Amino acid sequence: MELVTVWFILIAVLWIGYLVLDGFDLGVGMLLPFIGKDDLRRRVMINTIGPVWDGNEVWLLVAGGATFAAFPLWYATLFSGFYLALFLLLLALILRGVAFEYRSKHDSVKWRAGWDKAIFVGSVLPPLLLGVAFGNIFGGSKIGPIAGTPVDFPLATDAGPINYLGSFFDLLLNPFALVIGVMLVLVFATHGAIFLALKTSGEVREASRKAAVKVGVAAAVFAVVGLLWAQAYSGRVAITLPIVLIAAVLWLAGIGMTLKGRDGWAFLFSAGTIALAVTALFVGAFPNIMLSSIDSAFNLTVHNSASQSYTLTVMTIVAVIMTPIVLIYQGWTYWVFRKRISTAQIPAQSAPGRADDRFAPAKS
Amino acid sequence: MGALDLARWQFAITTVYHFLFVPLTLGTVWFVAGFQTAYFRTGKEKYLKLTKFFGKLFLINFAMGVVTGIVQEFQFGMNWSEYSRFVGDVFGAPLAMEGLLAFFLESTFIGLWIFGWDRLPKKVHLATIWAAAVGTMLSAYFILAANAWMQHPVGYEISATTGRAVLNNIGLVLFQNTAVIAFFHTISASFLVAGSGVAAIGAWMLMKDRQVDIFRPAVKIGAVVVLLSAVVVSITGDMDAKIMVKQQPMKMAAAEALYNTTDKAPFSILSIGDVSGSSATPVIEVPGLTSFMATGSFDGNVQGINDLQAQYEQTYGPGNYAPYVPVSYWGFRLMIGLGLIAAAWALWALWRYRGGRNPKGKFFNVISMFITLGPLVGISAGWIFTEMGRQPWIVFGQQKTADAVSPLVSPAEVWISMIGFTLVYLVLAIIELRLLLRYIRAGAPENVIEDPYDDSKNDADKQLYFAY
Numbered sequence: 001m002e003l004v005t006v007w008f009i010l011i012a013v014l015w016i017g018y019l020v021l022d023g024f025d026l027g028v029g030m031l032l033p034f035i036g037k038d039d040l041r042r043r044v045m046i047n048t049i050g051p052v053w054d055g056n057e058v059w060l061l062v063a064g065g066a067t068f069a070a071f072p073l074w075y076a077t078l079f080s081g082f083y084l085a086l087f088l089l090l091l092a093l094i095l096r097g098v099a100f101e102y103r104s105k106h107d108s109v110k111w112r113a114g115w116d117k118a119i120f121v122g123s124v125l126p127p128l129l130l131g132v133a134f135g136n137i138f139g140g141s142k143i144g145p146i147a148g149t150p151v152d153f154p155l156a157t158d159a160g161p162i163n164y165l166g167s168f169f170d171l172l173l174n175p176f177a178l179v180i181g182v183m184l185v186l187v188f189a190t191h192g193a194i195f196l197a198l199k200t201s202g203e204v205r206e207a208s209r210k211a212a213v214k215v216g217v218a219a220a221v222f223a224v225v226g227l228l229w230a231q232a233y234s235g236r237v238a239i240t241l242p243i244v245l246i247a248a249v250l251w252l253a254g255i256g257m258t259l260k261g262r263d264g265w266a267f268l269f270s271a272g273t274i275a276l277a278v279t280a281l282f283v284g285a286f287p288n289i290m291l292s293s294i295d296s297a298f299n300l301t302v303h304n305s306a307s308q309s310y311t312l313t314v315m316t317i318v319a320v321i322m323t324p325i326v327l328i329y330q331g332w333t334y335w336v337f338r339k340r341i342s343t344a345q346i347p348a349q350s351a352p353g354r355a356d357d358r359f360a361p362a363k364s
Numbered sequence: 365m366g367a368l369d370l371a372r373w374q375f376a377i378t379t380v381y382h383f384l385f386v387p388l389t390l391g392t393v394w395f396v397a398g399f400q401t402a403y404f405r406t407g408k409e410k411y412l413k414l415t416k417f418f419g420k421l422f423l424i425n426f427a428m429g430v431v432t433g434i435v436q437e438f439q440f441g442m443n444w445s446e447y448s449r450f451v452g453d454v455f456g457a458p459l460a461m462e463g464l465l466a467f468f469l470e471s472t473f474i475g476l477w478i479f480g481w482d483r484l485p486k487k488v489h490l491a492t493i494w495a496a497a498v499g500t501m502l503s504a505y506f507i508l509a510a511n512a513w514m515q516h517p518v519g520y521e522i523s524a525t526t527g528r529a530v531l532n533n534i535g536l537v538l539f540q541n542t543a544v545i546a547f548f549h550t551i552s553a554s555f556l557v558a559g560s561g562v563a564a565i566g567a568w569m570l571m572k573d574r575q576v577d578i579f580r581p582a583v584k585i586g587a588v589v590v591l592l593s594a595v596v597v598s599i600t601g602d603m604d605a606k607i608m609v610k611q612q613p614m615k616m617a618a619a620e621a622l623y624n625t626t627d628k629a630p631f632s633i634l635s636i637g638d639v640s641g642s643s644a645t646p647v648i649e650v651p652g653l654t655s656f657m658a659t660g661s662f663d664g665n666v667q668g669i670n671d672l673q674a675q676y677e678q679t680y681g682p683g684n685y686a687p688y689v690p691v692s693y694w695g696f697r698l699m700i701g702l703g704l705i706a707a708a709w710a711l712w713a714l715w716r717y718r719g720g721r722n723p724k725g726k727f728f729n730v731i732s733m734f735i736t737l738g739p740l741v742g743i744s745a746g747w748i749f750t751e752m753g754r755q756p757w758i759v760f761g762q763q764k765t766a767d768a769v770s771p772l773v774s775p776a777e778v779w780i781s782m783i784g785f786t787l788v789y790l791v792l793a794i795i796e797l798r799l800l801l802r803y804i805r806a807g808a809p810e811n812v813i814e815d816p817y818d819d820s821k822n823d824a825d826k827q828l829y830f831a832y
Binding site (some may be wrong): 232 | 453457
């Protein structure tokens, strides 16, 4: 297999890792105002992801860093082109991250309510923006050679002059991208609800199962529209359509398992759905990594945007050694925090000077 | 302002801000790991209380470092796409390694440390903070190696077909002396920053006569760390200066505002007048010291800005190859001066609190508050000097900053993001500072549970020991 293909697959794997793992963190954050009727329930929800969300978010950073190393021209065109969308994504991630850590650091209703808003906004915006970005990457956006590029420039082997030529609104007003964005919000909300059902007991679990089913059906509608629409941009419908159909079946199976109270299976199925959907997008695009809506000659591909073989070899060795190690210790983390949490297990609110939170008198 | 200047301002604002949290994190994590290890080895409760106290401060700070770091990872591509295209083959590798080896390690094990008190046996829980500490060191190493490559590009060639940099020796990129020395210089300076913070907080508590048995060790340990790291900072700084003179002589010339090539070049501690003109009036001068810093001999020859400018014009064509001299000159002095003042303060602190003494004079504590912030300002000034001193280059000798900016990102877009980041960062700074002060004032916990794991392992319904 060519090294560029290996890295195409690795980037897809990193995105699957991010969307599956941080997907449920974001889902939990989105559901905070809906399932978290009171502070105790909100704390149950936040504590299901408390130990792991930061490690999950790193998958996004590594996907970005790996894109920089393996496909620098893709990184440069995508990040400079989708500028304002990424700016908003960064603001959302900043708010969410600080909110998790600071929310419980001061015993005040107003303080916590403020951070709860930050968690909600910081959890809804990322999937919406990432979905819109994916829709534009795989459905085509206005990328092309920058003014002044010689007409005979060998774009097929060197995408150096390719830049995003459109505006922020061209990204947003792309109907396909919007559908993918809304789909991702709903899918993550469902995925988060299924995760909550798996990780909690008592009232939060019941509310989460109900939410998973309700939102899951809405997500299914958008997913069917979005993923079938994506077939219009797929270069291999014969492969990607079956993948998408399997994904759809898995999704429904996940909802079914939630109804039956089989939370573990439900979570596996929703994770599998996300993984298959991403796989379908990448397989359908290969060898393209960013489609141009102006002219397919302007597409970024694994051949015109990649680093040279020396860099790819070095990075392959690093990735082959490190990825399993990361999976092992992250997997161990989930094992350490495997117990379900209920409202009865949440200690009193923390406050300065009280490192042992259970001794802190509850105020609200 | 055009998109280029705006992008530079945004990079400066977001990076300087990010780097307020970085050295504190890099240094404090070892204090926390050290206190917890001391508790593990001695079983003394005071060390557990110190672990908890500084652990909280560490986490409040760490969260800010993490979220502002995401911006760093993205903005190379967002604002500097021509840079990303030109260097991605080389520069992307250490960045991706940082993610794979360091980010995963630190964030995963910090999560385990925060929530793992009652989930992990004592020994394993102790190991998680050490794993996180190793993660922070790896992170620093890879990003400093990447930065060292911008200061002194090695292990690459310029592709004949694309005209872009292509990696051909990863070992050189990762282990060139520029990178290794920058690592030890930055890490020891971070210890100096964190050590003076720990000592100052301890001294403040002693002044208030609060938890003296807990905070006396904090003052002493903090002050000793400041002194030891000041020694390492000086040695590595000296090595760094000698490398810099060979690799970026213009930076050294600008640091001393030395316009004409001289033997026995003096070092002016202060000067009046405009250092960006061709002559400023030095107030206090140490003869031959700049020569010594640059070459190891007080008689050594140091090249001046004017000669270097002429040389570079010959090599690289017409243009201005000198950085903005006042920033270089004063940045260099702030870095050295604030570090030295902190070291002197640490000596004073050790003397003042020697053998169980706790004198009550307020003067010491009032100036402590300013002096202990000094190293943080100093390390920032050092990096502003390092980065601005490299200008006009983004990659020395290979790409100018002006050619590195994203060509189609409009000034309006950069205005929006710059204002957005600045406002959010300002609000967060106020919140963070108030939270830190609140936790410092609250002092160390009065009650600690010695072995929460032992309590909870047989009781599945027990309340969580720690929860957000």
